[in-house]
Amino acid sequence: MTDRPPPPGRGATGNPGNRYAAHAREACDDGWGSLDAEPPPLRTELLVDRSRTxxxxxxxxxxxxxxxxNPYRGCEHGCVYCFARPTHAWLGLSPGLDFESRLFHKPxxxxVLRGELAKPGxxxxxxxxGINTDAYQPVERRLGLTRAIIEVLAEHGHPFTVVTKSALIERDLDLLGPLAARGLVQVAISVTTLDRHLARTLEPRAAAPERRLETLRRLAAAGxxxxxxxxxxxxxxxxHELEAILAAAHAAGARDAGYALVRLPLEVKELFRDWLxxxxxxxxERVLNRLRDxxxxxxxxSRFGSRMRGEGEYADLIARRFALARRRLAFPGVAALDCSQFRVPGRAEQLDLFT
Known part of the structure; x- marks a missing residue:
C-alpha cells in the first residue's frame, strides 16, 4: 500500500505490478527527498486496440x-472493486491506476461489427x-464509439442490452427510445450506494447516486x-442500503432489479484491501472476514453460480432481503428482447437478383 492518497478522482491507491510481471518495483527513499515531492498529475492516455473482432x-x-x-478496455470511472481490472494485466499493464488512466479503444x-453481423453463419x-468496462465512461463523450456501435445495431434491427452507471447514456435517447418501442433494447443502471461520500471514494469518476436515479427516471420516461x-x-x-436503493429505483421507474456480491479476483483483492x-x-477486517465467510x-x-452471490448465512440473508424487497415493491419486470427483426442490409436485395 502507498502512504499517499490516490491521485484526485482515482480509485486505486497505487499502481502495483501485474501477475505476469517478472519483477516488482517499490518506491524507496534515497535520502534526497525524492519521495517528498508531489507526483505529477495522472492524466488519461488513450491507446488503440488492435483486436480483429x-x-x-x-x-x-x-x-x-x-x-x-466492450468498446473500451480500462475504465476511467475508477471503481476500486471492478472485477475487470485484472484484464489490464494481459496488456502488460497494472490493474491499478493504469486500468483507470491507460484506456484502449477500437476506432x-x-x-468490424458490421462485417461480423453480415457473416453467413x-x-x-x-x-x-459494456459488460467488462462501462460503454459510457467519460472518454465516450469525445469519441462517440458506443453511439456508433448502437447505430450499426439499429441499422440491422439487432437487440442489445446496456449496463452503465453514467448519465452520458441520456445523450443517446434519440436512438434508444425508438429502439425500445421495437423491443430491441434494455438498460441496466448500477446504483451501488445512495451515500455521496462513499460513492466519491468507491467510484470516483462515475455519476453521483442521485444523478444515476435521474438518468433512470429519464430513460423510463422515454419508454x-x-x-x-x-x-x-x-x-x-x-x-444496509439494499432496500433503500431498490425503493428509490422503483420510484424512479425501474421495471426490475438485480444484485451481486462484490468479487475480489486476482489483483482486485489487494487493491480493495488497500482501499479499505x-x-x-x-x-x-470485518468486511474482508465477512466476504471470506x-x-x-x-x-x-470463481465457480459459476456462487461467484455472483456467494454462499453461507450472510449470502442467504442478502438473497432473502433482496427477494422480499423486490416482491414488496412489485417490479413489473421487462419483456424479452425481439430477435426476429434482425436483417443484414442489402442481403435481401442481393438474393432478389436470383429470383
Missing part, C-alpha cells in the same frame, strides 16, 4: 447472455454492451425498460 462470446451458465461488446469497431441473440442493479453489495459498507485500509480502516474462507470464489 468486436463481439466476444462466452459459455458462462450464470450470465443471461452469450455475447458482448474501427463499427465497421451469424445467428442473432441479444448483445450485452426504455430499465433494470436497477445493486452492484456490488459490500458487507458493512453498503449492504485508506478509506475504512476500522471496518477493513461467503467464499468458503477464500478472498474469491
Amino acid at each position: 468486436v463481439i466476444s462470446y462466452n459459455q458462462s451458465p450464470d450470465v443471461p447472455f452469450d455475447r458482448s461488446i 474501427d469497431a463499427p465497421a 451469424y445467428r442473432c441473440a441479444a448483445i450485452a454492451l 426504455v425498460p430499465v433494470t436497477a442493479l445493486v452492484a456490488p453489495v459490500i458487507p458493512f459498507l453498503n449492504d 485500509a485508506l478509506h475504512a480502516p476500522l471496518k477493513a 461467503c467464499r468458503a474462507g477464500k478472498d474469491n470464489d
Whole structure:
C-alpha cells in the first residue's frame, strides 16, 4: 500500500505490478527527498486496440447472455472493486491506476461489427454492451464509439442490452427510445450506494447516486425498460442500503432489479484491501472476514453460480432481503428482447437478383 492518497478522482491507491510481471518495483527513499515531492498529475492516455473482432462470446451458465461488446478496455470511472481490472494485466499493464488512466479503444469497431453481423453463419441473440468496462465512461463523450456501435445495431434491427452507471447514456435517447418501442433494447443502471461520500471514494469518476436515479427516471420516461442493479453489495459498507436503493429505483421507474456480491479476483483483492485500509480502516477486517465467510474462507470464489452471490448465512440473508424487497415493491419486470427483426442490409436485395 502507498502512504499517499490516490491521485484526485482515482480509485486505486497505487499502481502495483501485474501477475505476469517478472519483477516488482517499490518506491524507496534515497535520502534526497525524492519521495517528498508531489507526483505529477495522472492524466488519461488513450491507446488503440488492435483486436480483429468486436463481439466476444462466452459459455458462462450464470450470465443471461452469450455475447458482448466492450468498446473500451480500462475504465476511467475508477471503481476500486471492478472485477475487470485484472484484464489490464494481459496488456502488460497494472490493474491499478493504469486500468483507470491507460484506456484502449477500437476506432474501427463499427465497421468490424458490421462485417461480423453480415457473416453467413451469424445467428442473432441479444448483445450485452459494456459488460467488462462501462460503454459510457467519460472518454465516450469525445469519441462517440458506443453511439456508433448502437447505430450499426439499429441499422440491422439487432437487440442489445446496456449496463452503465453514467448519465452520458441520456445523450443517446434519440436512438434508444425508438429502439425500445421495437423491443430491441434494455438498460441496466448500477446504483451501488445512495451515500455521496462513499460513492466519491468507491467510484470516483462515475455519476453521483442521485444523478444515476435521474438518468433512470429519464430513460423510463422515454419508454426504455430499465433494470436497477445493486452492484456490488459490500458487507458493512453498503449492504444496509439494499432496500433503500431498490425503493428509490422503483420510484424512479425501474421495471426490475438485480444484485451481486462484490468479487475480489486476482489483483482486485489487494487493491480493495488497500482501499479499505485508506478509506475504512476500522471496518477493513470485518468486511474482508465477512466476504471470506461467503467464499468458503477464500478472498474469491470463481465457480459459476456462487461467484455472483456467494454462499453461507450472510449470502442467504442478502438473497432473502433482496427477494422480499423486490416482491414488496412489485417490479413489473421487462419483456424479452425481439430477435426476429434482425436483417443484414442489402442481403435481401442481393438474393432478389436470383429470383
